[in-house]
Amino acid sequence: MKAACLSLIVAALALSACNHSAPQAVAPVAKTPAPAASAPKKAALFVPPPESAIPSDDFGKQVALGRQIFIDPGRYAKAYVGNALSCENCHLDAGRLAHSAPLWGAYPMYPAYRSKTHDVSTFAARLQGCFNYSMNGKAPPQGDAVLVALESYAYWMSKGEPIGVAPPGHGYPKLPKPAIAPDYTRGEAVFKRDCALCHGDDGQGQQAAGRTVFPPLWGTQSFNWGAGMEQVNNAAGFIKANMPLGRGNTLSDQDAWDVAYFMDAHERPQDPRYTGSIPATRAAFHDTPESLYGATVNGQLLGRGVAARP
Ligand code: HEC
Ligand code: HEC
Known part of the structure; x- marks a missing residue:
């Protein structure tokens, strides 16, 4: 509790320190009744300049x-x-x-x-x-x-932030391990229910006038096998907090893990560090349970890669 209050105060100071044009901004904070009792449990988030x-x-x-x-x-x-x-x-x-x-x-x-x-x-x-x-x-x-x-x-x-102190809200949230191992078929059901509307039945997103309106989740136009989003834990954390767009934090953790697994069990452009062999590339760069590179899921060996450009 003490630490949370302290970081709130530090954040308030940092905000007022860089807000030269509005020195009176401190006053409403002082008027807030019973700050100790009503202090939010989560640490205050940094507010970047507009x-x-x-x-x-x-x-x-x-x-x-x-x-x-x-x-x-x-x-x-x-x-x-x-x-x-x-x-x-x-x-x-x-x-x-x-x-x-x-x-x-x-x-x-x-x-x-x-x-x-x-x-x-x-x-x-x-x-x-x-x-x-x-x-x-x-x-x-x-x-x-x-x-x-x-x-x-x-x-x-980032002006006004302390150096070397991980700010609350940095990165993607780390979800607790799922109750049951993530599963392709359950993930597919979540995808159809909550994602396909925007990202398309085939996960290829939607383009209009040469611009991406809804981004592709796999395939030639998406991130490659070397990207952070290829790791199921990263994808699950991003999806839980941010997807479906505008309805973040509405999926259960299990749904977020399952749909992340489903998304990451699809083919995408080859890892640019590819050594010429899928098992060797897995051993060198994907030696973690969070990566499906080199695994066989739904009858498909993953990591063969799809060409990025025709
Ligand atoms: C397909 C999704 C995706 C795209 C597109 C993408 N990134 Fe990232 N980015 C990630 C992931 C995943 C991480 C790792 C996040 C983590 O570690 O929590 C990351 C991390 C970062 C970080 C470090 C974040 C941190 O807290 O350490 C920076 C900076 C960054 N990206 C910049 C960019 C820039 C610039 C571009 C465009 C040129 C870009 N990213 C495009 C997914 C993406
Ligand atoms: C209402 C439309 C909508 C729905 C529904 C939706 N998304 Fe998205 N999604 C977007 C948009 C738009 C972006 C890009 C956000 C931006 O550029 O601000 C995005 C970005 C993403 C990204 C990062 C970019 C990429 O292509 O890899 C992932 C991963 C993702 N969505 C997964 C999902 C999953 C999984 C679901 C279902 C649980 C879902 N989305 C539901 C609209 C949607």
């Missing part, structure tokens, strides 16, 4: 460009994108939404050691990873204008 606060100077231009790239990388970072997804499809509200791996949850936590790469990744290197795998594209080189803009956007959004 888009309208992006400055119009040269730095602000990079921030605004970073936001555009994040929302529509197929247009603003075309050379590095190999599918129909945008960053925002998995990092909702232009990277602002808590529990959907927001940029303000990530920026203060790098450089960090990552077991995926066995090294300390800078924030720029982390951005490169999402191009290689989630976007099934290729990483912009260090110092590239695309990385400069994305990094400026994330830095601007």
Whole structure:
């Protein structure tokens, strides 16, 4: 309880400290009756500055460009994108939404050691990873204008946060292990009931006028076998908090695990680290129960990959 109150106070201070234009913002907080009794159990979430606060100077231009790239990388970072997804499809509200791996949850936590790469990744290197795998594209080189803009956007959004302290709402939620092992057939039923309306019966999403309206969940235009969303626990956490869109946290944990398993038991573009053999690639990069790469599900050997572009 003490820790929760403390972090609330810290968050309130941080907010008022960066809110130069509204010093009176502190007053309503003081008037709130009986703060100890009515304090929410969950720690306060960081509130990133509104888009309208992006400055119009040269730095602000990079921030605004970073936001555009994040929302529509197929247009603003075309050379590095190999599918129909945008960053925002998995990092909702232009990277602002808590529990959907927001940029303000990530920026203060790098450089960090990552077991995926066995090294300390800078924030720029982390951005490169999402191009290689989630976007099934290729990483912009260090110092590239695309990385400069994305990094400026994330830095601007994180202003006022402590460095190296994982903010509440960062990443995707970690769901408790399911009561019964995730299952393809049950997942398929959840998919038909709660997902197919938008993502299509075949999971291929919907396009209108060359733009993705509902993103594909598998197949040639989706994330590849090296992406974080390929791990069933990551997908289950994202889905539980954010899907069906607009009705987050309405699925049971078991439904979220089952539908994540169903989604991740479909073919998608090959892992770019493919060694030439599925078992060897599994041993090198997918040696976890959370990955279905190299497993046989529903009679299909997974990990054969589908070509990204014709
Ligand atoms: C298919 C979904 C998907 C897409 C598309 C996607 N990402 Fe990600 N991203 C993830 C997943 C999954 C993680 C890991 C989240 C976790 O560890 O909780 C992640 C992590 C990140 C992180 C680190 C988050 C943290 O808290 O450490 C950053 C930064 C990031 N992505 C940026 C981007 C950018 C920029 C793009 C577009 C170029 C992009 N992502 C596209 C799924 C996606
Ligand atoms: C009302 C429409 C709608 C429904 C229903 C819906 N989604 Fe989504 N989903 C979206 C949209 C739109 C996005 C992209 C969000 C954005 O860009 O802001 C998305 C994004 C996603 C993503 C990340 C992007 C990708 O292609 O991998 C996954 C995974 C996902 N949805 C899974 C599901 C699952 C599983 C269900 C069913 C439990 C579901 N969705 C139900 C509209 C929907």
